[in-house]
Every structure is written in structure tokens, then in C-alpha cells.
Amino acid sequence: MAVDAGSIPELDQKKYDADEQVKIICLGDSAVGKSKLMERFLMDEYRPQQLSTYALTLYKHAATVGDKTIAVDFWDTAGQERFQNMHPSYYHKAHACIMVFDVQRKLTYKNLVNWYKELREYRPEIPCCVVANKIDADMKVTQRSFNFGKKQGLPFYFVSAADGTNVVKMFRDMIKRAVEYKQNPSDFMDEVMQELEKDNSEAEEDGLKAESPELV
Ligand SMILES: Nc1nc2c(ncn2[C@@H]2O[C@H](COP(=O)(O)OP(=O)(O)OP(=O)(O)O)[C@@H](O)[C@H]2O)c(=O)[nH]1
Ligand SMILES: [Mg+2]
Numbered sequence: 001m002a003v004d005a006g007s008i009p010e011l012d013q014k015k016y017d018a019d020e021q022v023k024i025i026c027l028g029d030s031a032v033g034k035s036k037l038m039e040r041f042l043m044d045e046y047r048p049q050q051l052s053t054y055a056l057t058l059y060k061h062a063a064t065v066g067d068k069t070i071a072v073d074f075w076d077t078a079g080q081e082r083f084q085n086m087h088p089s090y091y092h093k094a095h096a097c098i099m100v101f102d103v104q105r106k107l108t109y110k111n112l113v114n115w116y117k118e119l120r121e122y123r124p125e126i127p128c129c130v131v132a133n134k135i136d137a138d139m140k141v142t143q144r145s146f147n148f149g150k151k152q153g154l155p156f157y158f159v160s161a162a163d164g165t166n167v168v169k170m171f172r173d174m175i176k177r178a179v180e181y182k183q184n185p186s187d188f189m190d191e192v193m194q195e196l197e198k199d200n201s202e203a204e205e206d207g208l209k210a211e212s213p214e215l216v
Helices: 034-043 106-110 112-122 139-143 167-183 188-205
Strands: 002-004 020-027 056-065 068-077 096-102 128-133 156-158
Touching (some): 020 167, 034 056, 034 068, 034 096, 034 128, 034 167, 056 167, 112 128, 128 167
Parallel strands (some): 020 068, 020 096, 096 128
Antiparallel strands (some): 002 056, 056 068
């Protein structure tokens, strides 16, 4: 379900029942199909009209990974015709990133390098993948190799939001990787945050005040 970024309280309730909550962001130029991919995954629907995302849309989704319920926040923002910096809050606390290009527009592939560079400035370690969208328009592209991301070991998916090819697989893989990352962050700041959260809840259990400022 799509909601405005200013959250609606009852939708947030889900996260309290969930075992884990993760945030997944989507990057890529305008019109590569970021929003259509999310619609395909979340609602199994695809309406071909072109409506560029305005500002930010937040999609809430409950996923099952193993025997756990995971509350997933998908963040979808407007890509731009030309690369422009994204607001830092978009990256803040993200656990995984889906980078999309359009197989019919070479420039959207070339621009991945800019998106990736910015992502790594904010989130050096989160799982990320490269997604080649719109393969329904030209199946032959699936025989070509797209090397961006290989060096960094990023998984690559050929997908189509229009006919659904590989969409569920890609999203499910990324949800799983986001959860794994959250449980074992390799990012130093994330580890610090997690330790602090743990200390706070242990202190609360011990009847200590959570806001106790001492860090031993
Ligand atoms: N043939 C084909 N067209 C697609 C596919 N996915 C998206 N499109 C079309 O591409 C256009 C842009 O799709 P969006 O999902 O709105 O693109 P976006 O990346 O969210 O764009 P911004 O919100 O502007 O950043 C729409 O007209 C879609 O119908 C696909 O898999 N195949
Ligand atoms: Mg969009």
C-alpha cells in the first residue's frame, strides 16, 4: 500500500508485531521503472501510464522470511533526468538498495556509477543489486552482459515490471539480504547503534533509566 511519507499511525502498528523491520531503497534515473517494479511486486499489477513519482512514496509490506514476519518499508523517490544528489535522509538507516536501469536507454545504465557512488558515501556496506528492467521490450538484451557491479560483486537481475519476469525473486532476495544485514551489520556505525539499542533495552529490563548517559 502506498502512503505519503508523513506516516499514518495505524499502518505503523504492523511493525510492532513484526520480528524485524527493514528499510529498502530504490535508486535509478527517471522512468526506468522503479515505481512500476514496486507496484508489480506489492500489488501484482501494472498500469502502463507514465506518472513520475512526486517527492517520496513509502510502501509498507509484511514479508515472511523463514519463520519470521518482517515489516518492510520500501522507499521510492523520483529519479531525475540528470543525476542530482538525493537528500541524505533517503539513505539514512537503509538496509538494502535496489539500483535500476532501463535496458532501452543506455544513459540510464551509464548513470548507475553516479547512483552507486552516492549510495556508498552514505551506506558503505549495505547489500545492493543491479536491476535491468523492461526486458519484455527486447528479449535479446538478456544475451548481453552488463558488467557494472561485477567488480563489486553486486547481484544482477534481468526483470520486467510489465510482464513480471523475475520481479518477485529479486525483491524476495533483497528482503532476505536486508534482514541478514540488519542482524549482522558490517558497517561500524550500525554496530555502534545496535549495541546502544541493546544496552538501553537491557538497562530498562534491569529497571534502570534508558536515558542514563553513561557509556562504559
Ligand atoms: N515495456 C516496459 N515498460 C515499463 C516497464 N516498467 C516500467 N515501464 C514504463 O516506464 C515508464 C516509467 O515507469 P515508472 O515506474 O513510473 O518509472 P520511475 O523509475 O518510477 O520514474 P520516476 O518516478 O520519474 O523516477 C512507464 O511509462 C512505465 O509504463 C517494463 O518492465 N516494461
Ligand atoms: Mg517513480
